[in-house]
Amino acid sequence: MVLLEIGAIAVVVIIILFVITVFNGLISRRNRVQDAWAQIDVQLKRRYDLIPNLIETVKGYMKYEKGVLTQVTALRTSIMSGSVQDKATANNQLSQALKSIFAVAENYPDLKASETYKNLQEALEDTENKIAFVRTSYNDYVMDYNNAIQQVPGNMFAGPMHFQKMDYFQAPEGEKEPVKVDLTSDDSAPDPKQKSAGAQKK
Numbered sequence: 001m002v003l004l005e006i007g008a009i010a011v012v013v014i015i016i017l018f019v020i021t022v023f024n025g026l027i028s029r030r031n032r033v034q035d036a037w038a039q040i041d042v043q044l045k046r047r048y049d050l051i052p053n054l055i056e057t058v059k060g061y062m063k064y065e066k067g068v069l070t071q072v073t074a075l076r077t078s079i080m081s082g083s084v085q086d087k088a089t090a091n092n093q094l095s096q097a098l099k100s101i102f103a104v105a106e107n108y109p110d111l112k113a114s115e116t117y118k119n120l121q122e123a124l125e126d127t128e129n130k131i132a133f134v135r136t137s138y139n140d141y142v143m144d145y146n147n148a149i150q151q152v153p154g155n156m157f158a159g160p161m162h163f164q165k166m167d168y169f170q171a172p173e174g175e176k177e178p179v180k181v182d183l184t185s186d187d188s189a190p191d192p193k194q195k196s197a198g199a200q201k202k
Helices: 002-059 067-077 083-104 117-152 154-158 192-201
Strands: none
Touching: 002 067, 002 083, 002 117, 002 154, 067 083, 083 117, 117 154
């Protein structure tokens, strides 16, 4: 009789330890996802803070490409709000729009020579690289966490313990195309290269 009671107690203890182990494993995975997301948010905020300085620096030169500056300003607002997927989509579009600014800047020698512009370009490109790096880590942790709550034994506890599937930080398939940026200029406006050349002659 005593042996049966000891055996029953041992089984209960094993079950409790098993539940604790599974629960703690899910908690650890979720915390890693949340920590990785915090790192992404830091970089998104850094980019958010850098963009107004970039706009102020380039708008004095890019008088005939207002469309690209307006686009970046609008996307800047959207990148700090919404769901993970909303932010991922805005991030993808903003990356394309910033590339457009840097491409247009090639037509403005005075702007390219500006130390302020060069520093901002480097800072934004560095931020872009950091976002790509932490995005990879975040998505790896999300995959590990989602697998844990969908596979046995985690799936037996995920629902009752309120562990929910998390989204990857990537734009949905239909939203990965480059953002459309209006780079058309006024035909009557002088070519920035010609303007720069004329200034040098003077």
